[in-house]
Every structure is written in structure tokens, then in C-alpha cells.
Amino acid sequence: MAALLFLLLLLSTLSSPCSSSASSDSLSMDSSLSVENTDDLLTSPGGVFSAGFFPVGDNAYVFSIWFSSEALCGSNCTVVWMANRDQPVNGKGSKLSLLKSGNLVLTDAGPITAWSTNTVTRSSAKLYLHDNGNLALYDMEGEVLWQSFDFPTDTLLPEQPLFKDMQLVSSTSKTYYSSGFYKLYFDTDNVLRLLYDGPEASSIYWPDPEFMSWEAGRSTFNSTRVAFFNSLRNFSSSDGFTFTAADYGDRWQRRLKLDVDGNLRLYSRGDGGGGTWVVSWQAMTQTCRIHGVCGPSSLCNYDPGSEVRLSSFN
CATH class of the missing domain: 2.90.10.10 (Bulb-type lectin domain)
Incomplete structure (x- = not known):
């Protein structure tokens, strides 16, 4: 009908x-x-x-x-x-x-x-x-x-699926919106991953490459390769990865974004869209562990209450 x-x-x-x-x-x-x-x-x-x-x-x-x-x-x-x-x-x-x-x-x-x-x-x-x-x-x-x-760019919306031939690509910076170096995609082993793909190096940083897929709670056996989140707060991926946002309810506006620093974050806001966006989930709790976030010849000082601070040691 x-x-x-x-x-x-x-x-x-x-x-x-x-x-x-x-x-x-x-x-x-x-x-x-x-x-x-x-x-x-x-x-x-x-x-x-x-x-x-x-x-x-x-x-x-x-x-x-x-x-x-x-x-x-x-x-x-x-x-x-x-x-x-x-x-x-x-x-x-x-x-x-x-x-x-x-x-x-x-x-x-x-x-x-x-x-x-x-x-x-x-x-x-x-x-x-x-x-x-x-x-x-x-x-x-x-x-x-x-x-x-x-054809997503850097953001998924509720009920928008991410399939095996799709990817999220970060922007270069907060003011420069061209394609950056960070990607969310399904790898050939059916695992949803975050990748730094720079001009001189390429490396996976989520899930933690120091662990086997099963140790990170991922399965390689489901070849459907699809992920999505609903309007309530629940994210689900065919590799077994799930998360639940800190808030609840369908009155919240939500968006899952691959930010310019390479972190994947779920943002929420209430008040009919008039409120402030808050982070209700993020993939990396320590931004300094993301490849390339500090650049060459730099030390990364992570403060969970603020932006990443960089200091050169040249």
C-alpha cells in the first residue's frame, strides 16, 4: 500500500x-x-x-x-x-x-x-x-x-547499510573536505576494519592488529559483509562486532562519522535536533594509537578531555 x-x-x-x-x-x-x-x-x-x-x-x-x-x-x-x-x-x-x-x-x-x-x-x-x-x-x-x-562519504545515517563494496573515507581536515587517508571498510577476510592509507604507508589500526580476529571478537566466516545501526542506538556488523550507544531512544538524531583524526565516532543529539552533538560511542579510546594522527617527528600527548596535543622533537 x-x-x-x-x-x-x-x-x-x-x-x-x-x-x-x-x-x-x-x-x-x-x-x-x-x-x-x-x-x-x-x-x-x-x-x-x-x-x-x-x-x-x-x-x-x-x-x-x-x-x-x-x-x-x-x-x-x-x-x-x-x-x-x-x-x-x-x-x-x-x-x-x-x-x-x-x-x-x-x-x-x-x-x-x-x-x-x-x-x-x-x-x-x-x-x-x-x-x-x-x-x-x-x-x-x-x-x-x-x-x-x-555512495557514502565519511558518514553513515541510521538504517543506512555499509556493504562490502562501500567504504567511509575521512576528510583531509575539519576545514578541507577532500578525501583523507582514513578508511572504514570490509577487508577480504570479512572483518570490518579501520585503515590508514597514506602516501608512504598503509596500516590497519582497528581492530588492534596485535590480536587475531577471533581474539578481537570478530568472525571471518560470514561473507555477507554488511553493517548498519538503527535509530535507537544499536550497531551491528556481519563479522560479529556490535556496540550500543550511551544514550537511548528514537527521538535522538544520530550519525556515525569517520573523523579527520581517523577515529570512528557515533554522534547523538536530542531536543528535536536543536541540541549539541555529543559523542555516544567511539572506536578508539586512545587517539594516539591511530596511525598517522601525530605526523612524523612528533610525540602524541593524549588527553581524553581535549583534542590530541602534538609536540615536535626535531
Whole structure:
């Protein structure tokens, strides 16, 4: 019944194309969002998430999804997904367009394609932003052509699965959003791992490589390789790893993020999204044990009540 209602809604909106789109939860075929129009946003039906052009530098923008409860957050929005993190577009002339072919294309100040879904359909298509944070492209029959949940960047949202061919990749820094050196992924032995993959070295640091997988509570026998967490507080992975966050309840907003320091953290906040994000779980209790966090020729002084402090001994 729910699928039928969605299909009827989709068919009713596909018949009303427009040349541009102001704030709504969908983008019709042959329509676009412009970087120069700040009102060109997609906002999920319940107002939980917004999608649009997010500033990442001087005249540099990334098409992103963020929590829309943070009004006028500017460059401080809590971003949960990025389309073109490694190829920002210009602040003039750039557009996200849903072409008549069914391809969703991000162009950089003209004909240069910075990113696309590489989708094709013979029928009409429509892009929707859902209240769970998933940006999904549907054909006229309601079939998913593409969805952002299949292409995570550094964050997982509740009920968003991480499969064997997916990975989370940290940002380079808190202000530079291009792909960093830390990754969360399923290894070939079916174990969920954290990896430092730098230009000169690559090493696994979680679970602790000093222990065998079974000693770390992991199983290598389940080849499904899938992990996810629900809206309450529970995380589960096919290798047997589970955790429960410090808080409880479905009234909390949550996000699992691979931070710039290489630590995997679950963040929660209440008050209908108006509260402060707090860490309700983290993979590494001692950040200094993460490969590369201190850089070369440095000592790492770990203080659980503050950021990692670095001191050079050159």
C-alpha cells in the first residue's frame, strides 16, 4: 500500500516539469539547482535534511546533504554526504541538473561535468530527498535508479547499510573536505576494519592488529559483509562486532562519522535536533594509537578531555 501511494505521488509530480527549483523535497526532470540561488535547496518533507551547494572554500562549492535544523549554519552545517568532495565547483554558473535522459549531472560553470550519477531511463525520472537523509532518483515506476545511501562519504545515517563494496573515507581536515587517508571498510577476510592509507604507508589500526580476529571478537566466516545501526542506538556488523550507544531512544538524531583524526565516532543529539552533538560511542579510546594522527617527528600527548596535543622533537 505504501509503495502504491508513493507511485501515485511520483506520477502526479512527474507531469509538472519546471526550469528551476526552489526549496522543495524533489527535483523534476529537465530542472536544475543553481549555486548562485541560495533558495535552490531540496528539503526533506519533515524538514530534517537539506541538500544544496555547500561552501568549502573561496569560490568553491560541493553539492551536499546536511541537517537542516541548523538554520543559517553557513559553512558550519553538519554535512552527512558530498557528491563532489574532490572536485569542488565554481560559485558562478555551476548547476545540478536532472537531464531528460535521466542522468543527474553537476556542471562546473559551464559544460565541464564535475560529477554525475551515470543513469539512463526511457521514462520520466524524479529526484527526492527523504527524511532519513537519503537522496534518491526514481523512474516513473518508482524503481530506484540511484541513491546517495549507496555512495557514502565519511558518514553513515541510521538504517543506512555499509556493504562490502562501500567504504567511509575521512576528510583531509575539519576545514578541507577532500578525501583523507582514513578508511572504514570490509577487508577480504570479512572483518570490518579501520585503515590508514597514506602516501608512504598503509596500516590497519582497528581492530588492534596485535590480536587475531577471533581474539578481537570478530568472525571471518560470514561473507555477507554488511553493517548498519538503527535509530535507537544499536550497531551491528556481519563479522560479529556490535556496540550500543550511551544514550537511548528514537527521538535522538544520530550519525556515525569517520573523523579527520581517523577515529570512528557515533554522534547523538536530542531536543528535536536543536541540541549539541555529543559523542555516544567511539572506536578508539586512545587517539594516539591511530596511525598517522601525530605526523612524523612528533610525540602524541593524549588527553581524553581535549583534542590530541602534538609536540615536535626535531
